[in-house]
Amino acid sequence: MISKKTIKKILSVSCIEDIIGDFVELKKSGLNYRGLSPFSNEKTPSFIVSPIKKIWKDFSSGKGGNIITFLMEHEHFTYVESLHYLAKKYNIQIEYIEKFSKSKIDIDHEENEKLYLIQDYAKRFFINQLFFTKEGQKNGFNYLTQKRGFNMKIIHKFELGYAPLSWSFFTNKALEKGFKIRYLKKSGFTVSRKYYNNDCFRQRVMFPIHNLSGKVIGFGGRSIDSSYSCSTTKYINSSESDIFQKGKILYGLFQAKRNILKEDLCYLVEGYTDVLSLHQSGIKNVVSSSGISLTVDQILLIKKFTKNIVLFYDGDSSGIKASLRGINMILEQGMNLRILFISNGEDPDSISKKYSRSRLRYFLVKSSYNFVSFKQKIYGKFHKDDPIKKSFFVLNILNSISKISNLLQKELYLQEASKILRIRQEILIHELEKINKKNEQKIHKIQVIKDKKNNQTPLILILEEKLIQLILNYGDKIIEKEKCNTTVLEEILHAFKYWNLRFSSKKNKVIFDKICLQKGGTGSSNLKSDTDDKGEKNFYPLSKWDKKGIKVPSQEDHIYQYIIDIILKYKSLCISKLIKKEIIHHNITKNDDRKYFLKKIIDLTNIKNELHKKLHRYV
Structure with missing residues (x-):
């Protein structure tokens, strides 16, 4: 924990107009400063x-606060990150509450x-x-300026740089500066080889990758020319570390975030040089997935700044495939x-x-284009009028529409698909419902597999087995009630009928159905009881406390209360299961009226x- 004394010092020293002035162009206006909303x-x-x-x-957005809230709103820092940012800017040493026993x-x-x-x-070295x-x-330098056309x-x-050809020049220089070899490896x-240490980046143009606050967290290195490059791999990235996870960062976001916020739009490209070329051409709201497949974390990172995204991938087959892969992921978020x-194989750099x-x-x-029109263009370019391939193409579009949560947008995309594909909307809706049902079943199956992997027997099945055992062991036992007497079997049957309950286990359902069929006859006496090989009931007998004058109540003595408790627990689990099912169904189909769903x-x-109250579990 940062000490209160340090926090107080940071806030008192920090000059709000200077800090905000780093991000917003401010002009003096009387006692205050004024600028355009960021x-x-x-x-x-x-x-x-x-x-x-x-x-x-900020009167345009309604936001406001102190310097910490500005950094949290504009730079998306946490509270602690904001304090560290200010402490570094004003050279303030951070003190902790427990100086000699710091937390993890x-x-x-x-x-x-x-x-x-x-x-x-x-x-700085590169x-x-x-x-x-x-x-x-x-x-x-010649590669960047002459071959790629980038200006100063x-x-x-x-902050582009260059890694020299030497086998261990950087490593040796870093060790001379006092950096430890384990941190150089970790970064x-x-x-390490058997007798010496090698540089990972050699004879490459270096692209520093920044986090949201502008700190360098990793690098991308591009080989310059295959004829004299020390490696056949065109691009290599820093290895994963505590500060660098490729799937959770976007190249150029630090430089682009203000423009993304202002234009409320983000272009997503694949490569480092694509970002640089577009910036140089005036398109500054652009980021790159750093040459890896797009991840949900990267999409959510963009979503912090805007909900509007344009995929701008290469025009070759691999770029088109990457665009198609990213569509559903983006729509789902x-x-x-x-x-x-x-x-014609063009890319953002050439464009x-x-x-x-x-x-x-x-x-x-x-x-x-929207994703329906984009997929139509891909189909028209590669498949033309093949009916079989068109049917798969239609299902592909409907699968993407199923990922949309907004009901209005979903309806408009169905209209768009009907118009472009020349297929009646009711046919598309019917097929979409089938896709939604499959998705729901898939989610349920995944959950079942997870439960099996975790080796968890659902409590609902345990309670079903207990109810079956009660019927088999005590089905004909009389329960005395105020108005009329009943049996254990009749009490359970009444509860299931009144609450419209159904067993989830097929095995238990078969046994229960047999009991219901025999209800008019001898009750549960004709059914096989829970017995061992000798035909004796599987009860664990208590010690002979009654001979010692101590009365121990048995399950039979409180059978009615025991049955009521199990049925209440069973009802509760059935309702929990129903709530979960309703939520999953609503999230997948989005066809229900939201107010009706919430009610x-x-x-x-x-x-x-x-x-739960009846079970004395207040929530």
Whole structure:
């Protein structure tokens, strides 16, 4: 825990207009400062910063607070991350409450800080190699400026560098600076051989990867030319570490986040150079998945800044396949999706060089399609009028529509699909319902498999078996009640009929149905009881306490209360199961009216709570 003294010092020293001024262009306006909102695309400044009160207010979005809340809102920092950011900016030493017994969180933070220091040193080392060595200028700088056409502004903005050809030059320099070999290995810069340590990045242009606060957390290294490259792999990334997980970061997000917020739109590309080329052409709200398959974590990262995403992948077969793979993932997260359709094997890098700035923006708007139209174009390009392939194509579109949670959007996409595919909407709705049912069954099957893997026998089955045993052992036993007497069997049958209960186990259901059929005869006496090999009932006899004058109540003495408790528990589990089923069904189909769905869940929950009260379990 950071001490209160340190927090107080950080807040008192921090200058709110300077901190916010790093992110928003502020102009003096009387005692305050004024600027354009960083949270909306406004033309008239409504963002106010008060240095005296140390607060800010954005009248366009309604947001406001102190310097910490600004960093949390704008930079998406946590409270602790905001404090560390300010402490670093004002060179404040952080003190902890228990200086000599730090928590695991504090220890992990210190470990991560060591990794951050190595990344920062590597960044500066690679930049120095690019600009101030003959090898770097000949290989790296010429490649970036001559072959790829990047200007100095972009090279500096993204802090590009160069890793030299030498086998262990970087590692040796880092060790001389005092960095430990285990952290160099952990960061993915060094690999150990039998008698020496090798650099992992050699003769490559280096792309630093930043987190949201601007710290370098890893690198991507691109080989320059296959004729003299030390590796046949075009791109290699830093190895996974505590601060770098490829599936949870996006290249260029640090540089693009403000533009994404302002334009309320994010372009998603595949490669590092695609990001650089688009930035240089004026499209600054762009990020890259760093050459790996798109992940849910990356989609959710974009969702922090905007719900509108445009997939801008390469126009070759692999790029088209990547676009098709990403569609359902993006729709499942409630994002508004468009996909750019480019042909002839072009990519974002070549497109950005092909058009002027104004023409490029026009091209991006004109060439983006919703996923139904995009899939139609793919089908038209590769399959034409093959009826078999078209049927699979239609089901593919419906499968994507099933991922949409918004009912209005789902309906509009069905209309769009009906129009484009020339298929009646009622036919599409029928097929969509079948897909929803399959998805529901699949989810149920996965849950069953999980339960089996966890070796968990559902409590509901245990209670069913107890009820069967009660019927077999005590079915004809008389239960005395105030109005009329009944039997154990009749009491259980009445409860099941009144509550419309059904056994979930087929085996238990068969036994119970047999009992119901014989109800008019001899009750449970004709059924096989729970016996052992000798024909004796499987009870565990108590010690002969009665001979010692001690009365021990048996299960039979309180059979009515015992039955009531089991039935109440069984009802409660059945209702829990029904609630879960309703939620899963609603999440998959989204066809129910939301108010009706919520009322149903509330009613079922109230019944469940009443049952819990009767069982003396208040919730």
